[in-house]
């Protein structure tokens with residue numbers, strides 16, 4: 001029997017980072033079990049690349065079984081229930097008891113919430129949709145319209161749909177194609193965390209790139225070749241339908257049902273956590289990453305991003321290790337971070353700052369080649385640290 005066992009539920013960005021840090025900080029006799037339904041991991045940022053480049057997903061994919069070399073027990077299976085009061089989970093019918101439990105189950109895509117989505121939209125946030133999107137873009141008719149649609153908030157990586165539109169526009173122009181790319185969002189601003197002034201600057205960049213942005217477009221239904229919208233607020237008129245040849249869509253997201261059913265959301269849409277320690281309302285149970293809701297001082301929520309999931313996981317791992325040793329508490333989650341927005345031309349911008357400051361200090365940098373290099377290094381360094389290559 002191990003001295004202590006930690007169950008990390010979810011082998012995505014945050015779960016892997018947590019398991020690796022735990023292994024570095026726990027005693028050799030302690031056990032780290034990482035539970036995941038997929039046998040491989042690929043970083044979210046590969047999905048936009050995959051719409052343009054057939055090799056992109058495979059090049060960034062790694063087998064989770066490689067974590068066994070780090071003495072992490074990788075359990076390939078379905079988490080069917082979480083029992084927070086007992087620090088346990090049911091995995092493929094078997095009950096697993098732990099001394100600490102980290103819930104890193106992400107945000108689940110919910111295309112079923114929009115009538116017609118599954119029939120007529122291509123879900124570019126799922127790996128399966130990426131290949132379909134690439135084929136549809138390759139077959140776009142002359143003068144055709146690609147609509148990049150945001151069907152609900154919050155969704156992971158707020159800049160990603162805009163990045164996709166900018167990269168696709170460049171892709172079409174480079175091929176002498178006269179098709180157009182447009183984006184719609186239910187929100188009145190493109191990237192609310194930047195505030196009105198920051199959004200004005202970014203939206204004028206979209207304008208210059210020839211990407212129309214349709215704000216306050218709350219999609220209600222998808223039909224063949226068109227999206228219908230609801231009134232954005234009571235008494236306001238519904239925007240007219242928008243037609244498309246190809247609809248590349250970001251579906252609504254929800255908390256995974258297994259998390260909702262566990263009671264960890266306490267009646268909220270996501271798991272509420274202490275913003276500095278990631279503790280839930282249950283002793284020894286932590287939640288990190290996209291599955292959580294972390295309010296900021298300006299009333300917005302911390303954006304869902306892999307870097308935050310990672311840093312939260314590292315904080316949690318250190319806290320669990322020090323608790324097992326009987327030490328006092330460790331460094332809190334600082335809320336600093338950056339996220340990339342590639343805009344074409346071999347450049348990227350960074351949305352960066354101190355998100356937990358009062359008020360949050362978040363800016364978007366000017367696009368530069370060095371930020372694109374930083375984005376590539378961001379992935380490479382993590383894959384090397386976690387998987388060895």
Ligand SMILES: Cc1cc2nc3c(=O)[nH]c(=O)nc-3n(C[C@H](O)[C@H](O)[C@H](O)COP(=O)(O)OP(=O)(O)OC[C@H]3O[C@@H](n4cnc5c(N)ncnc54)[C@H](O)[C@@H]3O)c2cc1C
Nearest residue numbers: 010012013014037044045079105106157289290305306307
């Ligand atoms: C196009 C795109 C671009 C992005 N670019 C960036 C970027 O540049 N920088 C950045 O920081 N972030 C980026 N992100 C966001 C980033 O991918 C997410 O925020 C991050 O993956 C969240 O990590 P997580 O661990 O919370 O959840 P995930 O990485 O989603 O992991 C959750 C895991 O839980 C598993 N799971 C769920 N339910 C069960 C169950 N019942 N049983 C077993 N397993 C289960 C899932 O299979 C999944 O692997 C991007 C995302 C997208 C889609």
